[in-house]
Amino acid sequence: MQNLKLYNTLSGNKEVFKPISPGSVSMYVCGPTVYGEGHLGHARPAITFDILYRYLKFSGYKVRYVRNITDVGHLLNDADDGGDKIGEKAKLLQLEPMEVAHYYTKKYHESMYKLNVENPSIEPLASGHIIEQIEMIKKIIENGYGYEVNGSVYFDVVKYNETNEYGSLSGRKIEDMLANTRDLEGQSDKKNQVDFALWKKASPSHIMRWPSPWGDGFPGWHLECSAMSCKYLGEEFDIHGGGMDLVFPHHEAEIAQCCAANNNKGARYWMHNNMITIEGQKMGKSLGNFITLNEFFNGSHNKLNQAYHPMVIRFFILQAHYRSTIDFSNEALKAAEKGLLRLLNAVKTLNKIIPKENSTIDVSLFSMNCDEAMNDDLNTPVVLSHLFDAVKVINSCNEGKHNLSVADVGLLKDLFNKYVIEIFGLQSFLNTNNSSDVSALMSLILDVRNQLKKNKDWTTADKIRDGLNNINIEIKDNKDGSSWDYKK
């Protein structure tokens, strides 16, 4: 575990991971803004950092994992029109903003549960930390990096940059950003185009609002993460994660806020997962080309040929390295489904293998290879490739082409338990024939059918097989008899 290397956006390199306090890890990941259905893009960071969370825990670390819910409406755009996402949606549906936020939070949780994403240790709501955010703004103002204009408070990026490096995370230079002026939309109160809001005055029509020393308003777009990470993980913590699209300005602003308030950068390791693309373009809420998770689960989107089990989505995401884009297609998803079935079937097969005196094949390297890949910046696709190599071994043993000793069967069981179940969280979704009534019934049916087969009554035997097939039960005729299982 000392060998775990993680890519740090801050340095642009893979770095050996060393937690601030040995044995425990503090980790913050940007969660969703709950104003719409969760989509595939939400699944990616959730699963990526779920893998990291599980891996760290499996490696013996005590992990405090904080993943926020953004239930405070951020502004739709930079113009001072007071519109926010949750508020707009609430108006549209004639609901309280909190009804909207709560509804989508619930939906998000349901999807995460289906994807077997573990709950974080703390899942703070932005709306529940308005006080902390106000306190942080006060500190920033006290330290001279915030200024108030007309009931709004802005972060003075230019001043901050005099003593700090604004842009160190995203590799931007403030001069370029200042030179790159965009059209001023309406009258802005900001001193400089690069400044960002810490507190926004609420226009009369703005429904999500809280009192503050600067009047009624709502916190700025980047503040909640700084305030909540600081509250639960301290001024300095180990890992901060999120999607790559958040690097700028969101995370850049977070760093600036933390430095301005606490003189501390916050996280040591910044990790960013890449985007999911659809037909080569980013899948995103704002682009309107997203497929919701529920649409995947029930196959209802017109781009989908079929429904995909949540575990297939999970596996699909793990098949690519988290820093690569991953392109959605039915073909790729279908391939993932098949691959996952192969992997999970091998887990089943492994339990049926009868150990022999000696092994005729070397299985000692699998575990080390998987660990190595995992330690190399969570290279899950390579881990999977090693697991599939092991699948080959398992299957050939099952076919009697190789033998495995008791100890080696144990090694493989440990390996699959560790990676497939514990760390990758790939639950078997193969239906198990565990109902004793059904089992008894089925063994009777198979018995009768075998008799028919002996009598060469193929018509009736096939009728039984086809009939069962229609109710999702599959008969498999092997040389040593027949077995059955629910279809996938």
Place this chain on the structure above:
RNA sequence: GGUCGGAUGGCCGAGUGGCUAGGCAGUGGUCUGCAAAACCAUCUACACCGGUUCGAAUCCGGUUCCGACCUCCA
């Protein structure tokens, strides 16, 4: 326009200066009354042009194309 990243076989996706991940599909087998499933084996590759090197898909330079961020976004 600025900043950054990418271009791998039919598809998806790893990777590395020499020993050609893996999955899916295809092909050939095994099994079977037939079928399905399953299993085994196996073919296609590194955008283009130069350079460095004994050797480059991997390093360097250039070209083309694509994407991301620069406005909320996972």
